Amino acid sequence: LASSVIYGNALRRAAPGIITRNQLGQSGLWRFGISGDLPIVLLHIGDLDRIDLVKQVLQMHTYWRMKGLAADLVIVNEDFSGYRAVLQDLIMGLINAGPEAQMIDKPGGVFVRRAEELSEDERVLLQTVARIVLSDTAETLIEQVERRVSPERASDRLEPPHALVEEPVYPLAARERIFSNGLGGFTPDGHEYVITLEPGDTTPAPWVNVIASPHIGTVVSESGSAYTWAENAHEFRLTPWHNDPLSDSSGEAFYLRDEETGAFWSPTPAPARGRSGYVCRHGFGYSVFEHYEAGIASELFTYVAMDAPVKFVVVKLRNSSKRARSLSLTGYWELVMGEWRHANMMHIVTETDPHSGALFARNAYGRECANRVVFAHVSERERSVSGSRTEFIGRNGSLANPAAMRRKRLSGRTGAALDPCAAIQSRIELAAGQTREIVFVFGAARDADEARHFIQRFGRPAGAQQALETVWEHWKHTLGAVQVETPDPALDVLANGWLVYQTLSCRLWGRSGFYQSGGA
Incomplete structure (x- = not known):
């Protein structure tokens, strides 16, 4: 996944239809304390049973930081049920139990936000700017990481009807110039x-x-x-x-x-x-x-x-x-x-x-x-x-x-x-x-x-x-x-x-x- 943070990869990003809808700029992130100067990894989590996904992503983010790869990890709590406070407490508990506790709401750290805090335009913005979008509604983390597409094969290859015949090369005609230096x-x-x-x-x-x-x-x-x-x-x-x-x-x-x-x-x-x-x-x-x-x-x-x-x-x-x-x-x-x-x-x-x-x-x-x-x-x-x-x-x-x-x-x-x-x-x-x-x-x-x-x-x-x-x-x-x-x-x-x-x-x-x- 680190290569996707550095170079970008369409497979890891939001769908093109979502990116096309974005109407906000970098300043739209500032309300959440996110500068937008660092690459962003976005995790959507709404299922209490998938809390292990949060733990894995936090471990991944910590490892990157130890290796000098700075990125903002944004976790969006998508639980709209009466248990959303429980999920929020679980997420914050995992963060506070590890080295990420010192990096809450700091550049290169972890930003936890509730989904109800976001407008629709802001949700689209976050998905647009994220270099990696992960979700608990998709496969496991390993399956999301190993997602591949078959390479496209060009079907319209040019097949010239005639072979190339090289013509003679003639020197350039002399030109009248002043202050010439040879070139x-x-x-x-x-x-x-x-x-x-x-x-x-x-x-x-x-x-x-x-x-x-x-x-x-x-x-x-x-x-x-x-x-x-x-x-x-x-x-x-x-x-x-x-x-x-x-x-x-x-x-x-x-x-x-x-x-x-x-x-x-x-x-x-x-x-x-x-x-x-x-x-x-x-x-x-x-x-x-x-x-x-x-x-x-x-x-x-x-x-x-x-x-x-x-x-x-x-x-x-x-x-x-x-x-x-x-x-x-x-x-x-x-x-x-x-x-x-x-x-x-x-x-x-x-x-x-x-x-x-x-x-x-x-x-x-x-x-x-x-x-x-x-x-x-x-x-x-x-x-x-x-x-x-x-x-x-x-x-x-x-x-x-x-x-x-x-x-x-x-x-x-x-x-x-x-x-x-x-x-x-x-x-x-x-x-x-x-x-x-x-x-x-x-x-x-x-x-x-x-x-x-x-x-x-x-x-x-x-x-x-x-x-x-x-x-x-x-x-x-x-x-x-x-x-x-x-x-x-x-x-x-x-x-x-x-x-x-x-x-x-x-x-x-x-x-x-x-x-x-x-x-x-």
Whole structure:
């Protein structure tokens, strides 16, 4: 059971239907003297004949505490008969007879409450936050501990009709750059920083662009790894902030897959790097990734709206081969919806919106984002979704080689008590020489109606293009107001755009960066 306290396990928690009903946050626990900062184990007891279950759970809790595993044990007396005082006395007698006597109503200790003290909403809250729910109406403790489910077998495994034929890899075209260091340099006008990565090339550390508006922001590195926040980069992270310059990990990823061969790659250098080189262009308020793989040229734009909490990932695909191509394009976001993923993941509930087809996520327990709606949407009508990170990545899998890339489509599984994510996949048909543009929007709204409004406004190529032009115009007006000319060309490049951009986007609006994410 200790592993369920540390990592969480849906088998030990309340039923998803109960978790979905929760409307209270962490402050709802404070009335009972429970902070909510430690993992909670909940025991329902109402049968005098099952008092041995209380004794076993107390012994378990004592053992955990001796080993340094802190958890709050909440015992709810469910006896509504005239003997409830007898059961209460028995429970307190067992506690006072052992080492738990010194830990009554203390953090990491034992909290005994009568069921009649709890409102229905509070009962739902306790069951929702508990990492382990035990009951005297179920099996014995041993049987509850050994409860298992049969592993699910994927029935929609992708079986490509054709074998992979590797095409030759060509070097990246030379680009005119100033102040080049071999990997990166500025365009002659100083408005973009261009990084070229041939196969096997990496930068010595993540070279990032902090893209922000007053409503939302994202930090994007040259590898394509990113994390995103809404309003506050510390308290309301939408995807994880890792602060690891060695691995440059990411909770966001995109994949292209050839449906005929099963070969897949990312339009960015990470997480599933293709065979040929990549070009990353960091600009004022946007970043672009260029790549060519297996006859498909891709250009991925990422930016945020200036007047709404919406992030865009726009992928332009061009079929450079001489035959029609069948592809799939997948977007993936690992959900946080708070400060840290481990503290919020068990409270996130996902669903597919029947009106827009988007994937919605809510975290009623979160302080900053209670009842907010985080949404992910793609412009293509044909799509499949998943709200399960475990299902998407697979057992012992990784984002470099996720299980979802070996299946025909995403399962559509959403709900509560999952390892939460937002994943959307669309099929893309390209005729020879054809170019198409696919728009992903990801953001946070006050409620479902506002989320649908953002999707309707920004969820198509025309709306995404208008938002990008607004970004361009904003930064052109802001950064072009004053231009300086000095004897030092390097100082000119910094002063005529990048220093002001960094101050506004990173320090004033984002209050975040790769190494620090303070939100203040």
